[in-house]
Amino acid sequence: MIVTDGSLAISVENLSKRFRIPLDRSATLKHRLTHWRSASRYRALEALLDISFDVPAGQFIGVIGHNGSGKSTLLKILARIYRPDAGRVTINGKVSPFLELGVGFNPELTARENIFLSGAILGLGRIELHRLFDEIIGFAELEQFVDHKLKNFSSGMEVRLAFSLAIQAHAEILMMDEVLAVGDASFQQKCFDIFNRYKREGRTVMLVTHELAAVTNYCDRALLLDHGRLVGDGSAADVTSQYRRAIGLAADGSRLNAEAERWGSRDVVVTGARMLDERGFEDSNPVTGGFARIEIGYEIQNDAVADFTCLVWLVRDDGIIVSESSFPVSQYAQVGSSQRGSGGTIRYDIRQLALLDGGYTVNVELQGRRDGATYDHLKPALRFRVIDKQGRHGVVDSGGAWSVVAAEQPVVSWPGPLASSQ
């Protein structure tokens, strides 16, 4: 290593971590006693394999990789929550004890009590917390809810409180696991403002996230993990584009999901799909009541294709199909005269998105009009997350409007047995 030892915040040498997953998990003594011979009924999962890297103090480093690649395990080992099986980790400086926001919050305690409890986990003294109290509450915009129990808070309020408390920690090395995933757009902006401040202060930050844009914008460097192995280590731009290629993001940035199921004859193929906002910028976080455009790129691979339809399904993350819609593409585009290699972009505009908060996927199928044959089916073609700024419960915005007519007698009443007894 060229860097002198003193300036290294984190040093990891040949780190390995293996999880032993019991084949039939049973937390009783009887099981242990009756199965003591077959104590090795475990499936070994190599969470991290021979990982080495150094982080100089003051570096802003992003860790990316698919789900289960070992990102969070790495962070937990660095934070001393997990114990490594092999290898060596050296940390120079005070590490923030939290990996996620809101850890240690108790729903039965008030905001004030939670600040003192969670603050203690963060290493803030009582006197210090008293001094910082107004600032924390003010930043979270919760002045009126100081003595309300946390269980009555909306998730947004809770995240705001957690965040404004967490940024008070004195840690020199901050580790954050998916902090960006929890909040809305304005919360993310707050996060980024804080990231900028941390960078100015020269703190070491390690950020695990799926938001590749955040990594390219804020990180000096990125690590790419794949099935427990460190497969990329370099500038944020290089490593994120390596990851994009690995998971099959098209060069133009449109998204083809790597874990998607895909089938069909490929006479016409989907070249990409993305979601845009009203300004035409890519945005996979549309807001309820707002505009969202889904763009699907297609390319004809077989000259014999005459007529095809595009189908789009919006599917909520619990599997419910919230809408299905089809569009006879060839009636609007000159497909008949087209030939192999030609293509275009299909647009599906949602002028007023009725969906409320939640994660959704879009399935896309290109289908022959005459025989109904599947040319290309992607399940899903893209994912998006709806944000309702009013934080309403439910599935859709019904679009209903309220009014009341005051009168001597109710104008509408139940007939027969439902009528209230006099």
Next chain:
Amino acid sequence: MSATADARLPGVAAGSAPQLNTLRHYRQLTVELAISQFKLRYTQSVLGYLWSLLKPAMLFGITYFIFVDLFKINDGTEYYGMQVLLGIVLWTFFAECTGSSMQAIAGSAGLIRKAYFPRSILVIAASLSSLFTFLINMLIVFAIAVGLRQIDIGLRMLIVIPLLLELYVLALGISLFLASLHVQFHDVGHLWDVMMQLLFYGSGVMFSLTYVLQRLHLALQVGQTVPNHSPIFVWIAAVMTANPITQIIEDLRHALLAPQAPWTEAVVTGHLAAVHQLHALDVPWMLPVPFVIVIVILTTGALTFRARARSFAENL
């Protein structure tokens, strides 16, 4: 200061040695956790903290009535009702402390998986929260005793402090042991319930040691059998005097309420020796046994906990 590469053992080396700052941080965290656990106990109730005074006072009232007024169990020493009450308060603490501390690790799975701090803090905080309730209960017993004029105030009361410390150390040692096993084996919870039942009767909570010895005398006198042939009584007395809980309860009774009642020490050496048939108990090495047991339990508990704590996050 950075960790040197001489030992290539797996591990995470903190760069700097633990500072006073860190210790203060952990102490504060322990206190905050204990306070919030105490608060949570009385959440969603109209009377709130008042319950911490009302509940024991009401429970004591019932117990006092049943054992002293109704059944008139008595060993002839003064203030016997108060002695029983004291036993119950101590036992309640012991049962509640071990019971709730045992769950402290398994009950904070979310925190353990996502934040780092010494895991023993959770157990210590839970036990402190029980200790706080216990001290309130002790004040109530004291108030009742003063109210009924059933207490002999004197300097020997100071012995209460080391005795309570001994009780706390015993409860903490057991809690650490149980909590570290409970993470993987929920059986210990059920097993401990049964053990508690056994200990309850083996610790002289609802009756005094003197009462047992009186009964023992009676059996020996009436039965006229050779004592060596009825070892069961000897065993009961031996187990009871070796049991640290009996020793603590009896010594507290002596110190607070009944100076005429013998110290456990006196019971072992003097009182039993007088019953010369009981050679088995007439041995000086019985004296330190309760204290040795407490030390052994704390050491075992702490070592077991330390060995298992590193994998709590993975096993939860």
